[in-house]
Amino acid sequence: MIDAHIHADTRPYEDFEKMVIAGVNTAIACAHDPLRMTTADVVLDHFHRLMNNDTKRAAANGLKLYLALGIHPRSISTDFERILDELPGILQEESVVAIGEIGLETTSEKEIDIFKMQLQLAEDLKERVVVHTPRNNKSEVTQTTKSIILENIDPSRVIIDHVDFNIVEELIDHDFMLGLTVQPQKMTPQDAINLLEEYGCKKFILDSDISSSPSDPLSVPKTVHRMRLNGFKEKDIQRVSQENAISFFNINP
Numbered sequence: 001m002i003d004a005h006i007h008a009d010t011r012p013y014e015d016f017e018k019m020v021i022a023g024v025n026t027a028i029a030c031a032h033d034p035l036r037m038t039t040a041d042v043v044l045d046h047f048h049r050l051m052n053n054d055t056k057r058a059a060a061n062g063l064k065l066y067l068a069l070g071i072h073p074r075s076i077s078t079d080f081e082r083i084l085d086e087l088p089g090i091l092q093e094e095s096v097v098a099i100g101e102i103g104l105e106t107t108s109e110k111e112i113d114i115f116k117m118q119l120q121l122a123e124d125l126k127e128r129v130v131v132h133t134p135r136n137n138k139s140e141v142t143q144t145t146k147s148i149i150l151e152n153i154d155p156s157r158v159i160i161d162h163v164d165f166n167i168v169e170e171l172i173d174h175d176f177m178l179g180l181t182v183q184p185q186k187m188t189p190q191d192a193i194n195l196l197e198e199y200g201c202k203k204f205i206l207d208s209d210i211s212s213s214p215s216d217p218l219s220v221p222k223t224v225h226r227m228r229l230n231g232f233k234e235k236d237i238q239r240v241s242q243e244n245a246i247s248f249f250n251i252n253p
């Protein structure tokens, strides 16, 4: 299985072992806001840690980490241009497979500008993008997020994450890949199953978003287990728990 969205830097060594024992052998670790991101140096050191430290901690337990790096809407430093200058070089690294997680939190003008700049960079470089949707004002913010994406990048290279029943209708008829985050306070395995039963498995990828918030490193295996108990076809289980992630991120797990 693949867990398509985690925050490896917030989790203990032992979580990676648990994931692998439960059958998750690959994960995508996304950049986020683990500190007060006051300057570009803090953000770049966060990237450095994910690339050089967390990939090794995970690998020591048999978990292969790929990375999505970019400016999270809660990580906007005053000198963010320096990060945009560094990103094309960083994206050359073999482990870095997308710009992310990026997106909007409050839809402030600054967030929108930086989101657009990163989408345009991804479009120019033909890179993939992991887009966050927030907990607060989810529907409104997602509408704005969607229209900005459609104006700036080919939507087939975008995964919109933390999709739930509030926003799925808005997104399902577009070419986005859609992330289902199974996490306490967001979505239970059963909620994910209800959504997949209604909308099918073609466009969805499962993830845990394990972070400093309440999280479960076994979200993906638990959801897969529930899908089997609920009689989902093996082909559909494979799709949401690995194949869609392999083809979207173009990775070799």
Ligand SMILES: [Zn+2]
Pocket (backbone or CB within 6 Å): 005, 006, 007, 030, 032, 101, 209, 211
């Ligand atoms: Zn996240």
